[in-house]
Amino acid sequence: MIKNALTNLSKSVFLYLDFMINIVWIRRDLRLEDNTALHHALKSYNNVQLLFIFDDAILNELPLDDARVTFIHQSLLELDKQLKAYNSSVYCIRGNVQEVWKQLLNDYSIQSVHFNRDYEPYATERDQKIVDLLNKSGVKHQTYKDHVIFEKNEILKADLSPYTVYTPYKNKWLAAFKNQNSTPLKSNFKTLNQSNYIIPSIEELGFTTSQIKVKPYTLESIENYAQTRDFPSIDNTSYLSPHLRFGTISIRQVIKQLPQESEVFLSELIWREFFTQILAHFPQVQANNFKSKYNGIEWRNNKDDFEKWCKGETGYPIVDAGMRQLNQTGYMHNRVRMIVAGFLCKHLLIDWKWGEAYFAKKLLDYDLAANNGNWQWSAGTGCDAAPYFRIFNPTEQIKKFDKDLTYIKTWVKDFNELTYPKPMVDHKFARERCLQTYRKGIN
DNA sequence: TGAAATGTTGGGGCG
DNA sequence: ACGCCCCAACATTTC
Numbered sequence: 001m002i003k004n005a006l007t008n009l010s011k012s013v014f015l016y017l018d019f020m021i022n023i024v025w026i027r028r029d030l031r032l033e034d035n036t037a038l039h040h041a042l043k044s045y046n047n048v049q050l051l052f053i054f055d056d057a058i059l060n061e062l063p064l065d066d067a068r069v070t071f072i073h074q075s076l077l078e079l080d081k082q083l084k085a086y087n088s089s090v091y092c093i094r095g096n097v098q099e100v101w102k103q104l105l106n107d108y109s110i111q112s113v114h115f116n117r118d119y120e121p122y123a124t125e126r127d128q129k130i131v132d133l134l135n136k137s138g139v140k141h142q143t144y145k146d147h148v149i150f151e152k153n154e155i156l157k158a159d160l161s162p163y164t165v166y167t168p169y170k171n172k173w174l175a176a177f178k179n180q181n182s183t184p185l186k187s188n189f190k191t192l193n194q195s196n197y198i199i200p201s202i203e204e205l206g207f208t209t210s211q212i213k214v215k216p217y218t219l220e221s222i223e224n225y226a227q228t229r230d231f232p233s234i235d236n237t238s239y240l241s242p243h244l245r246f247g248t249i250s251i252r253q254v255i256k257q258l259p260q261e262s263e264v265f266l267s268e269l270i271w272r273e274f275f276t277q278i279l280a281h282f283p284q285v286q287a288n289n290f291k292s293k294y295n296g297i298e299w300r301n302n303k304d305d306f307e308k309w310c311k312g313e314t315g316y317p318i319v320d321a322g323m324r325q326l327n328q329t330g331y332m333h334n335r336v337r338m339i340v341a342g343f344l345c346k347h348l349l350i351d352w353k354w355g356e357a358y359f360a361k362k363l364l365d366y367d368l369a370a371n372n373g374n375w376q377w378s379a380g381t382g383c384d385a386a387p388y389f390r391i392f393n394p395t396e397q398i399k400k401f402d403k404d405l406t407y408i409k410t411w412v413k414d415f416n417e418l419t420y421p422k423p424m425v426d427h428k429f430a431r432e433r434c435l436q437t438y439r440k441g442i443n
Numbered sequence: 444t445g446a447a448a449t450g451t452t453g454g455g456g457c458g
Numbered sequence: 459a460c461g462c463c464c465c466a467a468c469a470t471t472t473c
Binding site: 230342 | 444445446447
């Protein structure tokens with residue numbers, strides 16, 4: 001009798017659980033393959049439903065034709081298409097993230113919630129609020145490492161403090177990488193929730209389609225990366241960065257598919273993790289110099305100068321070409337990023353935060369940790385940064401890396417050395433002024 | 444993941 | 459054949 005009752009009870013509990021949904025909240029992991037949170041949810045639960053929230057707090061700051069929103073939207077449509085094979089779909093909504101979750105908890109019977117960790121300060125805080133909400137509602141939840149090979153506390157110095165210099169960090173990272181298994185996960189999609197949600201159109205989300213598109217990535221070119229990476233006219237670019245930003249490919253998939261002897265490329269991926277852990281350990285770098293001894297630099301912060309830089313009208317062809325590539329495509333070659341960033345900080349003496357903000361608006365691959373880290377590197381204010389007296393000569397850089405002007409002519413139409421506008425500031429003068437200003441500003 | 448300034452060396456012109 | 463000068467080429471130091 002008692003045994004029967006228990007059996008019935010467990011049956012009804014089973015039926016009830018079978019009715020409940022398990023949510024995988026995707027954010028910057030817009031893929032089905034090798035998605036850690038999704039993998040574990042599928043393994044442990046039935047009725048796994050994907051959720052994506054267009055976060056008002058982020059979207060309200062963006063122009064209506066933001067290219068990243070278009071890319072996210074298209075990636076979601078692609079995901080949704082793949083889910084159709086399993087009679088499932090993505091539940092996609094725009095709103096205030098907390099309000100959306102309150103509504104979901106109210107409208108659905110939720111058994112568990114899963115998501116991959118995001119390490120940016122805003123995201124960390126936002127996610128904590130959702131975790132609190134789930135705790136209050138008594139809903140099981142689990143977060144996962146997915147975005148990086150190693151999180152901030154997995155690569156530490158012997159005294160357990162974080163690394164702030166790249167090379168020893170990299171050595172430790174490589175040593176740790178050898179001893180671990182990071183093969184991509186194979187998932188079983190049979191436990192996806194049967195659903196037929198419709199993804200809102202880009203207009204319904206309050207946006208319009210951008211003309212700027214994310215290019216597909218390629219891993220083939222990586223073989224020659226070390227030889228070609230400094231030459232912006234050689235488009236040997238992998239275009240992985242936006243895909244890593246939004247997780248349309250996982251870091252484990254990338255590393256697994258790297259050709260032999262791509263240490264230099266791998267090193268760039270380690271820079272990505274280096275800056276990710278720097279931001280996570282030192283969130284104050286978002287608004288401050290990593291090294292406070294540079295706080296006294298008196299930036300000129302001239303608005304007209306900044307405008308010229310943004311538009312690519314500095315009179316320095318390589319700087320102008322880079323900025324025009326950025327404005328037209330949402331991308332800029334890495335070598336040129338260093339040149340334009342150095343020019344803004346050192347020739348124009350404009351606070352790196354202005355440049356950082358402009359890149360944040362324009363770059364398809366914008367990532368707070370990497371963008372901040374690299375801008376501070378350029379300005380000389382960062383951890384393991386370029387010394388302040390290392391000043392790029394925009395003309396020398398052409399001689400070294402765009403000798404035949406191919407890159408420049410690609411982005412500066414009808415470029416003519418003789419009729420090109422005069423430099424907005426003389427190099428020698430700007431160099432001296434920079435050295436003087438930095439010397440004076442450093443304590 | 445610099446570039447400029449300064450220092451050193453050695454070959455060739457020339458008296 | 460010698461010493462002197464010039465300067466390109468390379469090396470080192472400095473910013």
